[in-house]
Amino acid sequence: MTETAPRNRPDTPGRDLSGSGEEPRKPSTTKRGSGDPASRGRTTIADGVVEKIAGLAARDVIGVHAMGSGASRTFGAVRDRVPGSSRSSASRGVKAEVGEVQTALDLDIVVDYGVSIADVARDVRENVVAAVERMTGLEVVEVNIAVGDVKLPDEEDDEPEPRIQ
Numbered sequence: 335m336t337e338t339a340p341r342n343r344p345d346t347p348g349r350d351l352s353g354s355g356e357e358p359r360k361p362s363t364t365k366r367g368s369g370d371p372a373s374r375g376r377t378t379i380a381d382g383v384v385e386k387i388a389g390l391a392a393r394d395v396i397g398v399h400a401m402g403s404g405a406s407r408t409f410g411a412v413r414d415r416v417p418g419s420s421r422s423s424a425s426r427g428v429k430a431e432v433g434e435v436q437t438a439l440d441l442d443i444v445v446d447y448g449v450s451i452a453d454v455a456r457d458v459r460e461n462v463v464a465a466v467e468r469m470t471g472l473e474v475v476e477v478n479i480a481v482g483d484v485k486l487p488d489e490e491d492d493e494p495e496p497r498i499q
Contacts, residue, residue: 377472381432385425388439391465395457397449399485401427402442425428444483455479
């Protein structure tokens with residue numbers, strides 16, 4: 335059996351075991367686990383989180399009457415009244431695809447009659463991108479907007495009236 339000379343290991347500071355005659359290393363002054371705490375571990379953000387942020391940001395824009403298609407708004411209004419329903423109305427009309435560092439969004443909106451659809455779409459994009467990037471740190475690569483309807487002033491909402499209990 336042949337014996338080999340021990341090598342210099344990083345966890346044994348101050349001893350030169352290589353036999354090279356070099357000066358011994360000085361002990362490290364950093365402690366185990368030190369460094370930027372933000373770089374320890376990984377953060378994942380669910381699609382639903384980004385969808386809620388985007389939905390709330392889009393609703394804040396003047397000229398956006400509602401989110402989602404007519405059928406999804408009606409179904410969503412009914413579903414919101416069912417105890418234990420999982421999907422929030424805040425994310426209605428929003429679909430997000432979330433990666434590790436980027437996200438893409440699809441929004442279905444209803445605009446008020448008389449507003450410039452191009453201006454509303456631009457404002458929605460700006461507001462959604464700012465909110466999602468600020469809150470999640472993800473880069474928003476695209477925000478696709480589908481205008482599915484225009485709310486006329488004399489038109490009733492598709493959503494059923496809330497019942498008094």
